[in-house]
Amino acid sequence: MRKEKDKIKIIPLGGFNEIGKNLTVIEYKNDIVIVDCGLKFPDDDMLGIDVVIPDVTYLLKNKDRVKGIFLTHGHEDHIGALPYILKQINVPVYGTKLTLGIVQIKLKEHGILSTVDLKYIKPKDIVKLDNVSVEFIRTSHSIADSVAIAVHTPAGVVLHTGDFKIDYTPIDGCVADLARFAELGKKGVAVMLADSTNVERPGYTMSESTVGESFENIFFSAKGRIIVATFASNIHRIQQIIQAASKYGRKVAVSGRSMENIMAVAIELGYIKIDKETLINVDAISKYNDNQVAIITTGSQGEPMSALSRMAASEHKKVNIQEGDTVIISATPIPGNEKLVSKVINQLFKKGADVIYEALADVHVSGHACQEELKLMHTLVKPKFFIPAHGEYRHLKQHGELAVKLGMPERNVYLGENGDVIELSRDSIRKVSSVTSGQVFVDGLGVGDVGNIVLRDRKHLSQDGILTVVVTIEKDTCTVIAGPDIISRGFVYVRESEDLMDGARELVKQVLKECEENKIKEWPTIKGNIREVLRGYLYEKTKRRPMILPIIMEV
């Protein structure tokens, strides 16, 4: 039997039972390999939070063993936590050219670019560490230059697919390296972790090229300007917009900070090809006829501050939507964004634009494998054990069932949770312990200083507002010498609620009088009494429960 420390351990610290903040730890002996380091966007109940990153307490405790962070691709949910985590654990970051190009933008924004050791790798490269070696295998996804990662250990191979789809006609001609997956499968893969996002969808994800065909049709018939909103990182989509524009004699302008940043990197690195004459500054669009202009922009998720939302609301400095414009929203709303997107569509239609979106034409395809593609990957890799990754529980569960349907014994599938320490032996996969895991909230400059108490208060405040009661009391005599004053925010429209407030003030006076008479000098008790009396009164009068904040000043 192998020694305990010679076993492979896999510890997901993010991306399990959730969409986002992907971070998986793969350990063998003294080597810790981190696959991806992503962020998650906050849920609706995380009020005021900017982004959510994984809790990496475990990595901090094992800093010395961490050999590097290995990136599968450049999406936020796989690289977005890097600036925060690298400030705590400065290790080399491995990625393909485009992935690291995007990482550079982020690190520069956080002012730590010069301190980070970026290691460029290419598909088929192998990085040798002390006890393991890490191999990169080309995949397809909705961003160029994506890879799967195979960690070779004496105890077997761990394959993490990253996000992937099977696209036989990708825009850059670089099909996923199916041969290498098959080769690994033939030699034997101990365990596979694989993308579960689209496991509920039967069939195949359409090729990115099909979107190009739709673009061609739209560009062929559009008479005015064409504005296309898509994800800034979807380099191939952008390339197809440029191709359609060139074909029909349109110049291409770009609007939106992230689109400008990422396009600049992609053009510089050769991932986007565009003639110098075709690319124009957005300031110059008025110099051309409407049918000579195409604008690529951000805002496909209806984000209120994005370029497209500003155009739709007539708040964009350079582009105002006009009758005859054709606007293509080349994306699907991420769950939770449906209403925002719909709002933008309505505004665009009202301004007279022709709006084309997924419900009306094939202007978007997913970047994730559907059931038949997943089956192909499982069949090629034939792993001994399987850990469904990247998904909510519903996805992980169904991906596990898919593996079982393909012939894997049920006991060889492990449905993990963040923080599980999953140990692999020759014959079994099992959880041996757990480590700290969870979500760290980033709010402004604060990383982790907003916790559940603060969020609970924000939630409370958001529903019924706050009512502050202030009173100044003479310490020795317990006499009120100023107040009580009552100030509310977010509770009622004060001018129309004077009676309600007068009533509240009277009740507080009574409470104070009773306390004075009974010589109650404990402020917490007095505050408690005020809170209790007001809570009942306000609920009876309004059926609302504002936060009640009594403040006693003593002189």
Added chain:
Amino acid sequence: MRKEKDKIKIIPLGGFNEIGKNLTVIEYKNDIVIVDCGLKFPDDDMLGIDVVIPDVTYLLKNKDRVKGIFLTHGHEDHIGALPYILKQINVPVYGTKLTLGIVQIKLKEHGILSTVDLKYIKPKDIVKLDNVSVEFIRTSHSIADSVAIAVHTPAGVVLHTGDFKIDYTPIDGCVADLARFAELGKKGVAVMLADSTNVERPGYTMSESTVGESFENIFFSAKGRIIVATFASNIHRIQQIIQAASKYGRKVAVSGRSMENIMAVAIELGYIKIDKETLINVDAISKYNDNQVAIITTGSQGEPMSALSRMAASEHKKVNIQEGDTVIISATPIPGNEKLVSKVINQLFKKGADVIYEALADVHVSGHACQEELKLMHTLVKPKFFIPAHGEYRHLKQHGELAVKLGMPERNVYLGENGDVIELSRDSIRKVSSVTSGQVFVDGLGVGDVGNIVLRDRKHLSQDGILTVVVTIEKDTCTVIAGPDIISRGFVYVRESEDLMDGARELVKQVLKECEENKIKEWPTIKGNIREVLRGYLYEKTKRRPMILPIIMEV
């Protein structure tokens, strides 16, 4: 030429450029007919709001002419504002038996049932008013007993379809009265208002019966208990669950307040047929084997307090989800509810249930007409003018285009907004003026007392919390005699932010000192200075902008 007052006027007060709060005014001479009186559920940015109802200022000003409220069906977005509006304008309410049965539940809850004149009508009935008569025409929808409404005036017929679909095999056997629509079309319809919800969907909406077939398959093979969540008002869906249960020897229990209420009414009125032995109390389920039990419940939208959510979270008093349960979510998430529904699905899977939802099986169909059904309605009714109704702008616009494709001149389509006074003459449809319209927020007992200022404050509070600064000042000398005290809520975790708060307090002290030295006695000025200094300080330190509330007490 007809006299001004002899023209038909149509005034939408809700349901245009929005989903919900449907209320349309149809006027001719001295008669005002109101079609529907619905509510809308609040958008994400309407924090703490319970429901939104239409602004009916116009109706209050014209109370004497209002002849009644005529209901097309019993959904919340068509009847939900009744309790609020009837308190202001007490007019007769006309509706079919089931519609008024559901209205009764609402009016009882609001304690005004006895004061309202409910007039029961049947399809084909005609109600004669002073100058117009109102006819009811059977339609199909996702609730039983739905009707379209035709207002016959000497100046022509106004037809409002209400919400509808074309179902050739409805559960109650009552197909929409296509013959009557055709007959009206033949005689001539001046203007049609029609449901635009599904105008973006090609083809036909599936028949309700198809869901029954899915249920039969699931009930045939399920080995444990079956729990089905659906809309309480979807009587036909519920009937099909009961049929499947009876066929496979299962008792039926009901959980969830609205489900219990509406089912009681529907059974009493004969809309749901169920054997006395089949219906059991939810307390009694443990007396039966798991494969003898089916539970019908609320919560298909993942509402946090609903029965299904409580079952999924082990907070339901009587039903705990167990291994082997089959849970069917027989609904589609309304935009905005996707994440809530997904959360419940994950919880149910984790508890070992087999969860079946729209992505996996045909367990739901829409209640609204798709493109081919809309074309049928347009072709039968052949209206001279057309007003797309019930939809966001994107839907109204596309429904207008559909009419034009069928041959209607573009100038005969009117894309309306709430508050438009739309006048019909023989040859034209045009807006002649506008009346007050908008949204009235209901929050607890308050109707209209929460406005934009309160909502803006709630939004502000929800993002970064509040920081209250209190100080007691001796009036004449401007000396500080107590404080400044700083108390925050929802801003930072206080214990870890003592330095930040100490710094803030020092800054406030400085401001007060300067004011004292400069003999500034205007409290608003002092407060303004405190606010300004703290805002800059806190933003620099945290990149957050909490609400800052300075309170000065004088003695």
